[in-house]
Amino acid sequence: MTVTARFFAVFRERLGGSHARVEVEPGTTVAGLWEKVTAGRPDVAAMRSITRFAVNGSYAEFHAELHDGDEVAFLPPMSGG
Amino acid sequence: MYVITTEPIDADAVYRAVLHDNDGAVVAFHGVVRDHSDGGRGVRFLEYEAYPEMAEAQMRAIGAEIKRRWGIEHVAMVHRIGRVEIGEASVVIAVASPHRGEAFDACEYAIDTLKATVPIWKKEFFADGEVWVGLQS
Numbered sequence: 146m147t148v149t150a151r152f153f154a155v156f157r158e159r160l161g162g163s164h165a166r167v168e169v170e171p172g173t174t175v176a177g178l179w180e181k182v183t184a185g186r187p188d189v190a191a192m193r194s195i196t197r198f199a200v201n202g203s204y205a206e207f208h209a210e211l212h213d214g215d216e217v218a219f220l221p222p223m224s225g226g
Numbered sequence: 227m228y229v230i231t232t233e234p235i236d237a238d239a240v241y242r243a244v245l246h247d248n249d250g251a252v253v254a255f256h257g258v259v260r261d262h263s264d265g266g267r268g269v270r271f272l273e274y275e276a277y278p279e280m281a282e283a284q285m286r287a288i289g290a291e292i293k294r295r296w297g298i299e300h301v302a303m304v305h306r307i308g309r310v311e312i313g314e315a316s317v318v319i320a321v322a323s324p325h326r327g328e329a330f331d332a333c334e335y336a337i338d339t340l341k342a343t344v345p346i347w348k349k350e351f352f353a354d355g356e357v358w359v360g361l362q363s
Contacts, residue, residue: 151277153275153276153277153345153347154275154347154349154358155347155358155361157275195361199277199280199345202277202279202280202283203280203283218277218280218345220277220345221347221358221360221361222360222361223341223342223343223344223345223346223347223360224341224346224347224348224358224359224360225274225276225281225305225316225317225340225341225344225345225346225347225348226257226316226317226337226340226341226346226348
């Protein structure tokens with residue numbers, strides 16, 4: 146199945162784009178997508194503890210299961226205002 | 227009115243959006259770009275980025291919580307993205323209610339919760355570099 150990962154702010158800069166379509170196995174979780182996207186990128190993987198995630202526009206747990214077509218956002222520490 | 231915009235914020239329009247005949251108070255918060263960071267470093271300007279669909283939904287959720295807690299329905303939140311200069315507003319929030327006490331409380335709740343839950347990021351630009359706020363440790 147295919148999901149879309151969306152990258153904002155520091156993730157967009159470090160991963161070189163605002164989004165990526167990623168082929169994953171059925172049953173993949175947010176955690177699995179994170180590991181796939183950050184593989185070979187220790188500078189990005191190191192931000193795991195300060196990152197929140199959203200699936201289809203709503204906050205999601207790290208172990209939430211994904212479905213075909215989902216949009217998964219990587220959200221670094223927010224600083225609006 | 228829960229909006230992410232690339233345009234300068236029209237504070238009068240935000241005020242007019244919340245004010246109704248049964249309101250006796252309007253409390254507004256303007257978040258304004260200042261010329262230095264928390265560490266005292268000189269800031270030239272800021273750039274804001276958002277996850278717009280989710281940001282607007284999260285702002286609507288803040289409005290719903292204000293209605294639940296205080297019974298206030300007249301709330302507007304507008305956040306600007308893109309480059310914002312010193313002295314310009316990055317965010318304007320307005321709350322109107324029959325009396326001032328709950329409007330003050332709800333407006334403070336709105337900006338505090340926006341900072342914590344609405345997916346918006348700001349980058350400070352200095353004379354000699356730039357940094358995403360919140361990533362420094």
